[in-house]
Amino acid sequence: MFHLFSHCWSWLQAIQEPIRKVTLLVVGLDNAGKTSIIMDIERALGGEALPAVQPGQTRLRVDRFEVTLVDLPGGQRSRGAWRSHYSAAHGLLFVLDSSDLARMEEARKVLSRVLSHPDVSGKPLLLLANKQDATAALLPCELIERLCLERLVNENRSPCRIVSAGLPSPRSPCPPALTLSPRPQEPCAARRDPPTGPAFTTLQGLRWLLRTIPT
Incomplete structure (x- = not known):
């Protein structure tokens, strides 16, 4: 009887938990595939999309979160405007074309500038x-x-998780999700996601990001 009461109480607490509104920035170099990633997330969620308020924004219901994805242009001339969105963001999604080896150094520098900004430092990054289906694509463990x-x-001090997006790589079986935590926690831990398809793998990464946002 006690266990039944405890279970019911936990269930009541869960359904009464308020919806938390969060804003996530979707950034990356131009042609990295940000739009397709957002479409993958919408597809995985089914009917959980909400009406958008502004152009370039996608609103979703993910568990107990109301998520606003802000898709920012990735062209070189547009990146300077990213910083005006940093303070309102709870976390970031950085989309990387893992097959574009010629721009990998550019992507590294852009990512470094983003994470080192005082309004971003400490916030979680997906x-x-x-x-990943391209022959030349670097695996998450190589990235x-x-x-x-x-x-x-x-x-x-920004927790980070790398997720394979798109079709699986034809190369070696690197885990599709790698989580990095700032020291003194475990510096790098790899966890394999269930093989439920690329859209669901991306959604699992988004759920990790939402759980990692400080309350």
Whole structure:
């Protein structure tokens, strides 16, 4: 009887928990595939999309969160305007074309500038390694080294998770999700997501991001 009462009380607390509104910025270089990533998330959520308030925004209901995704232009001339959105953001999604090796250094510098900004430092980051089905695509475990992610995470105290976005890579079976936490926590821990398809893998990454946002 006690266990039944405890279960009912936990259920009542869950349904009475208020909806939390969060804003997430979707950034990355131009042609990285930000729009397709947002469409993947909408597809995985089914009918949980909400009416958009402004152009470039997507509103979603994810568990107990009302999420506003703000898709910012990734062109070089547009990136300077990103900083005006940083203070209102609870976290970031950085979309990376993992097959564009020629621009990987550019992506690293952009990511470093974003994470080191005082209005971003400490906020969680979901890095979406897009276009994993391309032959030249770097795997998430390779991107950690190429982007100096572990150093960036520790310097800026920003928890980070890398998720394979798009179709699976034809190369070696690197875990589709890698989580990096600032020291003194575990510096790098890998966790394999259930094989439920690319859209659901992206959605799982989004749920991690929402859970990581400080209350």
